[in-house]
Amino acid sequence: MQICSYTLENGTASYGVSTDAGIHDAGDVFRAKYATLRDVLAAGALNELNAAAQANPALDAATVTMLPPITQPDKIICIGLNYMSHIKETGRDKPKYPSIFIRFPDSVLGHEADLIRPKVSEKFDFEGELAVVIGKPARHVAAADALDYVAGYSCFNDGSIRDFQRHTSQFWAGKSFQDSGSMGPCIVTPDEVGKLEDLNMETRLNGAQVQSTSIGDLAFNVGEIIEYLSTVITLLPGDVIATGTPSGVGLFREPQLWMKPGDTIEVEITGLGTLRNTIKDEV
Structure with a gap:
């Protein structure tokens, strides 16, 4: 799995799963549960993320602005x-x-x-x-x-x-x-x-x-x-x-x-x- 963080075209900071088809965004509902990828990791929820993201259509990677994959690391x-x-x-x-x-x-x-x-x-x-x-x-x-x-x-x-x-x-x-x-x-x-x-x-x-x-x-x-x-x-x-x-x-x-x-x-x-x-x- 390839996971990444980015800013959407509307300015929202988000994250998702990158595939050959593009970037599958985690979505608003999933982000409400886990605000960042760091939160996903802390919850041991990578498989849950993958399932939620793959349910969403792929975004063209050119439409997002990439962020560091972990935007708020403790260290x-x-x-x-x-x-x-x-x-x-x-x-x-x-x-x-x-x-x-x-x-x-x-x-x-x-x-x-x-x-x-x-x-x-x-x-x-x-x-x-x-x-x-x-x-x-x-x-x-x-x-x-x-x-x-x-x-x-x-x-x-x-x-x-x-x-x-x-x-x-x-x-x-x-x-x-x-x-x-x-x-x-x-x-x-x-x-x-x-x-x-x-x-x-x-x-x-x-x-x-x-x-x-x-x-x-x-x-x-x-x-x-x-x-x-x-x-x-x-x-x-x-x-x-x-x-x-x-x-x-x-x-x-x-x-x-x-x-x-x-x-x-x-x-x-x-x-x-x-x-x-x-x-x-x-x-």
Whole structure:
């Protein structure tokens, strides 16, 4: 199943199920019961959503404005330095524990939205990532059992303002500029994804490949990440985990490569679709 959030032509925020025919909207009655996809996940009602949505005729995807699939996550947790290729290009060794930082929800937009390069910096970098969406509360979960707590997967662009990221040892400042990151187009449920290590991810800037990797190159895999995080906190339905970016980021290129107004950035992951955004300057 592919589930997504969006704004309808009449301005109503909604969600539904994406199929080859288009987007089947959940409908007013279903939304009255579950306001957002996060509420659907918390209730364990994905099958109920699918039945309600499939009963409605498909909408042309071009008639809706895509939002991040989870519009109001309790947490967006990001993992840094989590591909062996990226660790190598930074000149570091594999860390003993996952490197963790937080993004705020209002820093993340949906598919086809304009990412905003802030007035204060031109060092706007791309980071293609696999996003994991939690489906049920997870606390003290073993890595071997962790995938049972996953609702689905999506593409993520952890857009980074590199000079602000490096102001201190804490990444937060460079990772939470408003409207600097994106997620989507949809959340794809695990039954349609298969083995994560078999997936490939590619990031393209203006059509040119800038990152390419197997998800199998993760230094800490999804199970290990969930085990570590759930030791510290309770992961909640709708929480998003961005699992890190591979080598090829603009910061470590020679010359350095930054996103600029008019650019198009795409993150494509096998079976999850393509997340596409354009770049604009802050007004």
